[in-house]
Amino acid sequence: MNKHYFKLAAFMLCFIVLTGCQQEKKEAKKPAKEEQTVKAEEKETPKQPDVKDSEFGSDVPELPANLEEALKYPAGKFSAKKAQDLDQEIKAELSTVPNIPENADMEQYDTLIKYLYSLYKRDYEDPREVLKALQVGTMPASQDAPGEKRAYNVEIILDSSGSMANKMGSKTRMELAKEAIRKFAASLPKEANISLRVYGHKGTGAEKDKQLSCGSNELVYSPQSFNATELDTALGKFKPAGWTPLAEAIKAAQNDLAAYKGKENKNIIYVVSDGIETCEGNPVSAAENLKASGIDPVVNIIGFDVNAKDAQQLQSIAKAAGGVYKNVQNQDQLQNEFQKSIQESLDWINWKSKESLNALTKSNNQMLDIYGLTNEWRAKIRQEQYLVQFSLVELDMQAKITNKQNYEIFERAKVFFNKEIELVDELEKTLIQSTKQDLDTTLKQIDSIYEENVSQK
Incomplete structure (x- = not known):
């Protein structure tokens, strides 16, 4: 562990201990009885x-x-x-x-x-x-x-569950995500490979379609250099549909990049999701295995307009993968998160x-x-x-x-x-x-x- 991280960890621990001690003192000094208000309202209300x-x-x-x-x-x-x-x-x-x-x-x-x-x-x-x-x-x-020079390999794992059809302004989350992916792919260095995997894009959110939807996990654009026509074709293959098999998508992404070892390649994975796992998978365990794999990826978990409860699981996934979690509220923020990890070496x-x-x-x-x-x-x-x-x-x-x-x-x-x-x-x-x-x-x-x-x- 880097010494700076160790310092911060020790520092945070001190805060936790210090805060606990102060809380005990506060409770010890707490008055036995609080003064009650004796003034009654003249007007009776329901x-x-x-x-x-x-x-x-x-x-x-x-x-x-x-x-x-x-x-x-x-x-x-x-x-x-x-x-x-x-x-x-x-x-x-x-x-x-x-x-x-x-x-x-x-x-x-x-x-x-x-x-x-x-x-x-x-x-x-x-x-x-x-x-x-x-x-x-x-x-x-x-x-x-x-x-x-190390090759760049970028894989985007995109949630295509039914909730991605929810609108943000005049467009759906899925429409905004697809537009951001197009812009991002076009901005990559020409020698970079990009791939796109989607999940939850089959069936519906109904219980009868759960098995079909939870099994829907597809690499629609395999690792290759950017080709606008082919990427547009891939983006047109799916739309928001059913459940959220996030764990299986992370496992599949590890296989997608298995040929690109970390020593010779710089591998970057973006997971874009607007909710948590709904197919009984264990995305945290999948993220831990991804971190331990030889592909040595930089992992970015991007919550797309995620509520506070779901954000906690996505944060846990990012932590398990040794990555970073960000919650974005609009297309511009999503675009910015895509761009952050692409930097040329000095x-x-x-x-x-x-x-x-x-x-x-x-x-x-x-x-x-x-x-x-x-x-x-x-x-x-x-x-x-x-x-x-x-x-x-x-x-x-x-x-x-x-x-x-x-x-x-x-x-x-x-x-x-x-x-x-x-x-x-x-x-x-x-x-x-x-x-x-x-x-x-x-x-x-x-x-x-x-x-x-x-x-x-």
Whole structure:
């Protein structure tokens, strides 16, 4: 394991332990009895279900206790909303919140906070991406040495289950995915091979067609260079149909690329799916086997407008494959995810010159990246906090909570958000310290890698 990843893992563990200790202290100091509101409403209104009388909040994840959990926590339904965007859509959502009784306890307060947070949770950039930037680039450089061009083999595994017929705007998810695949294939280097496998494209979503649909798994465009006419023909062979045999598709992709060993080839696999396995397969196990295979692929799992529950399985698949999971909401984001992994290797001499002469600049830029990432995290946390605050005001106006409860619940939520800010502050210090320590090591690595590879000529 790279030392930077080890540092982050140890750091995240410290957060988990620290958070647990602080939670115990908080519980120890918790008052035995909360002050109850004694003021009664003059006007009698029909009784609505309160939080304890309903299932409200039962399907919402717990608030994250540390940065690792915050990173994994799914983006909320209104994650793109800004603080000033407390529009009719949000107000309609808040109108479904049960009344909070005047004698509500802290558990009921926390349920409401948990629910509001789940609506506005932002999508955070993984700090491990910054740690990757701290590396000199040992693996790409040593494998892609000058004069040793490696072939690119790109396979796209596309979900063709019935849900891909759902529309995003004026087009279906499948239409948008096909358009993105066409553009991506046309942008590949001419020497690159591309292949396309689809699954779930036969039968229907009915139980009687499950066996047929779960067995539908087809390589419609075998590994070859891009040919617009042939790819269009392949893309026209299928449409959204039935179930989701994701595990079998991953197993088949491993066989598709079996002839392209990792030493001589750069293999990239994209899995595009809008949902989870529905054919009783084990996609996580299939992903683990893919990772252990000799094809050594770069694996990208792309969730196409995936809900929070399904995203958890896709994240597990990506982790098992040693890959990355991203959830995209539109065609442009899908196109961007396709492009990220296609990069040409640097020439060794230029690499050494550039890295040696600009090591200090690179270190400073890395610090700026760290500050940029942590500042973005802080800004998103505050945006979440503001939206929770404005939502409480709206609930107050809708008579779901009292003015006093508005204040008490917000103060309770503020403790949580402030703690998240403190954790980001600590993360920033750790990353900056690591960057400074690595500057000298980086210069030595550059010389070592260069000498090792040039001496083999």
